[in-house]
Amino acid sequence: MIKRPVLLIDEKKCRSNINQMARKAAGKKLTLRPHFKTHQSLEIGRWFKEAGVDRITVSSVTMAEYFSGEWDDITIAFPVNILEIDEINLLAERISLNLLIESAETALFLKDNIDHDIGIFIKIDVGYNRTGIVPDNTDAIESILKVLQSADKLKFRGFLSHAGHTYNCRSRSEIIEISNRSVSIMDELKDRYRREYPELITSLGDTPSCSVADDFGTTDEIRPGNYVFYDLTQHQISSAGIGDISVAMACPVVAVHEERNEIVIYGGGVHFSKESMTDDEYGVIYGRAVAPVHDGWTDLIPGMYLKKLSQEHGIVHLPDSEIANYKPGDIILILPVHSCMTGNLMKSYQTFDGRIIDRL
Amino acid sequence: MIKRPVLLIDEKKCRSNINQMARKAAGKKLTLRPHFKTHQSLEIGRWFKEAGVDRITVSSVTMAEYFSGEWDDITIAFPVNILEIDEINLLAERISLNLLIESAETALFLKDNIDHDIGIFIKIDVGYNRTGIVPDNTDAIESILKVLQSADKLKFRGFLSHAGHTYNCRSRSEIIEISNRSVSIMDELKDRYRREYPELITSLGDTPSCSVADDFGTTDEIRPGNYVFYDLTQHQISSAGIGDISVAMACPVVAVHEERNEIVIYGGGVHFSKESMTDDEYGVIYGRAVAPVHDGWTDLIPGMYLKKLSQEHGIVHLPDSEIANYKPGDIILILPVHSCMTGNLMKSYQTFDGRIIDRL
Numbered sequence: 001m002i003k004r005p006v007l008l009i010d011e012k013k014c015r016s017n018i019n020q021m022a023r024k025a026a027g028k029k030l031t032l033r034p035h036f037k038t039h040q041s042l043e044i045g046r047w048f049k050e051a052g053v054d055r056i057t058v059s060s061v062t063m064a065e066y067f068s069g070e071w072d073d074i075t076i077a078f079p080v081n082i083l084e085i086d087e088i089n090l091l092a093e094r095i096s097l098n099l100l101i102e103s104a105e106t107a108l109f110l111k112d113n114i115d116h117d118i119g120i121f122i123k124i125d126v127g128y129n130r131t132g133i134v135p136d137n138t139d140a141i142e143s144i145l146k147v148l149q150s151a152d153k154l155k156f157r158g159f160l161s162h163a164g165h166t167y168n169c170r171s172r173s174e175i176i177e178i179s180n181r182s183v184s185i186m187d188e189l190k191d192r193y194r195r196e197y198p199e200l201i202t203s204l205g206d207t208p209s210c211s212v213a214d215d216f217g218t219t220d221e222i223r224p225g226n227y228v229f230y231d232l233t234q235h236q237i238s239s240a241g242i243g244d245i246s247v248a249m250a251c252p253v254v255a256v257h258e259e260r261n262e263i264v265i266y267g268g269g270v271h272f273s274k275e276s277m278t279d280d281e282y283g284v285i286y287g288r289a290v291a292p293v294h295d296g297w298t299d300l301i302p303g304m305y306l307k308k309l310s311q312e313h314g315i316v317h318l319p320d321s322e323i324a325n326y327k328p329g330d331i332i333l334i335l336p337v338h339s340c341m342t343g344n345l346m347k348s349y350q351t352f353d354g355r356i357i358d359r360l
Numbered sequence: 361m362i363k364r365p366v367l368l369i370d371e372k373k374c375r376s377n378i379n380q381m382a383r384k385a386a387g388k389k390l391t392l393r394p395h396f397k398t399h400q401s402l403e404i405g406r407w408f409k410e411a412g413v414d415r416i417t418v419s420s421v422t423m424a425e426y427f428s429g430e431w432d433d434i435t436i437a438f439p440v441n442i443l444e445i446d447e448i449n450l451l452a453e454r455i456s457l458n459l460l461i462e463s464a465e466t467a468l469f470l471k472d473n474i475d476h477d478i479g480i481f482i483k484i485d486v487g488y489n490r491t492g493i494v495p496d497n498t499d500a501i502e503s504i505l506k507v508l509q510s511a512d513k514l515k516f517r518g519f520l521s522h523a524g525h526t527y528n529c530r531s532r533s534e535i536i537e538i539s540n541r542s543v544s545i546m547d548e549l550k551d552r553y554r555r556e557y558p559e560l561i562t563s564l565g566d567t568p569s570c571s572v573a574d575d576f577g578t579t580d581e582i583r584p585g586n587y588v589f590y591d592l593t594q595h596q597i598s599s600a601g602i603g604d605i606s607v608a609m610a611c612p613v614v615a616v617h618e619e620r621n622e623i624v625i626y627g628g629g630v631h632f633s634k635e636s637m638t639d640d641e642y643g644v645i646y647g648r649a650v651a652p653v654h655d656g657w658t659d660l661i662p663g664m665y666l667k668k669l670s671q672e673h674g675i676v677h678l679p680d681s682e683i684a685n686y687k688p689g690d691i692i693l694i695l696p697v698h699s700c701m702t703g704n705l706m707k708s709y710q711t712f713d714g715r716i717i718d719r720l
Binding site for chain 1: 361362363364397419420421422438439440441442443444447462463465466469489490491524612614615616620624626629630633634635636668670671672673675687688689700701704705
């Protein structure tokens with residue numbers, strides 16, 4: 001019985017998302033190295049193994065430590081935090097580890113401080129402008145390559161990018177445009193350096209591109225993560241249908257304010273996160289309501305959305321037609337705006353048969 | 361040594377905040393029942409005990425359970441979640457417990473299901489419009505009182521409000537205006553019902569009012585919480601100075617992008633929360649940088665702020681004059697926008713001498 005906010009997982013939908021991306025990657029001869037920052041769960045990780053996945057991406061040394069008991073090939077897709085060099089050395093002793101760098105300075109630090117072979121990707125900024133080297137800054141790229149050539153434990157693997165600006169898209173064609181641009185940037189880089197480094201690979205990230213794009217050029221590897229759950233943001237971007245979203249928050253109703261079409265739920269910023277989105281019709285929202293059905297939930301309930309969050313409270317707006325259906329003690333299901341952030345806060349998932357799936 | 365994002369606590373400032381509110385309450389003959397949802401730490405709770413506090417407020421049954429080993433008088437300032445009735449009964453057996461209700465329906469449920477004496481506050485909506493009964497809806501108030509009269513275990517304690525709309529204020533005078541209005545609403549309610557209930561008390565919440573207001577009318581109890589740490593939001597509201605903020609996130613620098621005046625830090629939405637504020641000068645920001653000094657930190661560094669957050673990454677904007685001062689491996693200190701949300705994510709605090717303070 002659900003008494004407190006719980007993050008429900010629809011295992012069937014989740015496995016279907018996992019299998020679909022694995023099939024797509026196989027069909028396009030792409031290596032799939034899924035990003036595990038979304039689910040951060042050893043058990044859900046095993047569902048990927050069953051789909052044939054044998055290497056993963058994470059975004060922190062802590063996550064790499066957590067998964068290293070069951071996965072022996074991990075890329076930490078985050079600029080190296082040199083303060084964690086001891087932890088990195090311990091990992092590199094046990095597993096095949098790839099790191100990301102974007103400066104010769106960090107490469108030099110690793111050269112001097114790494115005790116075991118590690119793979120190095122150079123992070124390329126394909127337009128998101130968060131991290132990485134802009135592709136035409138070949139001086140910066142070559143200054144790193146020069147350090148790597150002199151460091152026998154640092155094995156240059158190739159170029160890696162994350163087109164996070166697909167999150168601003170609102171249609172499949174916009175996603176495809178960004179994806180094509182990233183692919184052509186990475187293809188050019190490969191062309192330029194592959195005589196010298198015939199083994200170099202290119203690796204692309206982001207769930208929107210990987211879900212929607214069809215043409216990956218000469219890309220070798222993809223690293224989508226969010227697709228394991230999807231969420232309202234992915235739906236807004238056009239990279240997923242509502243029916244693909246595999247997690248929903250179950251929250252107790254604690255008060256009904258019929259006069260203002262509102263319900264108060266036990267479920268706030270410490271459960272959902274404060275991640276919001278701007279809905280064309282409803283403005284800033286924090287989630288959308290669905291109704292429970294046998295082993296699952298319905299499509300979105302029109303006009304019913306999470307409009308405000310405090311620390312523990314959520315305020316759900318309901319249309320007139322719905323307000324009479326709810327009373328204190330009922331459970332409302334809400335699809336999250338950003339499943340990575342909600343999962344991080346909830347610390348576990350619950351299946352429809354009440355099983356708890358732990359995570360980091 | 362700090363290697364990963366850590367929430368530093370300045371124990372001296374924190375104790376000073378605790379002591380100052382205790383002195384203010386004592387001076388005005390107000391009972392202080394501080395809200396512990398901000399720090400959620402048994403150890404920090406003991407600092408309140410040393411300042412003479414003997415009763416507390418929390419916002420969930422889970423928090424009440426956590427604190428009930430050291431505190432025997434707890435108000436759960438959240439509409440009763442009737443699904444947790446078993447946990448409520450277990451608590452009420454051991455400690456003096458107060459609950460909030462805002463409907464006769466919930467009062468009836470408690471009447472039928474409570475095994476031990478509990479105190480009941482009726483939640484009054486003084487203008488925040490989140491929860492509670494609007495003060496002129498005396499029918500709703502009296503329908504609850506009627507149920508309470510027939511339920512010998514439900515002890516009516518009085519009226520409770522939370523003027524959360526002070527968070528929209530931008531000056532002390534605006535806070536005082538809202539506070540005075542809340543006080544006068546609660547004073548009137550007390551007047552109306554005190555012949556029948558001579559023992560009834562009124563209880564007001566919110567850190568801005570409690571920090572700034574001077575006149576509390578006939579209010580009996582105050583329940584501020586955030587003041588233990590304060591944060592940039594409280595500073596923007598005008599309820600605290602920057603020098604009163606007692607927590608700061610320490611984050612490793614992982615990349616420097618001099619060409620766009622940006623530093624990438626290890627410290628993202630899973631550390632800070634995605635709580636933002638709109639700064640007059642810088643637009644939407646997620647934190648402000650300060651510089652470390654012996655046993656503390658400086659005032660705000662002009663022009664240096666957290667401008668963007670991903671899951672694990674933060675992007676700090678720096679002025680030209682600062683950019684040369686930072687390199688990968690350095691630690692940057694950031695004052696949080698909302699210390700309650702940041703504390704919830706970080707799960708512990710670290711003192712300047714490296715001691716870890718645990719929390720729920």
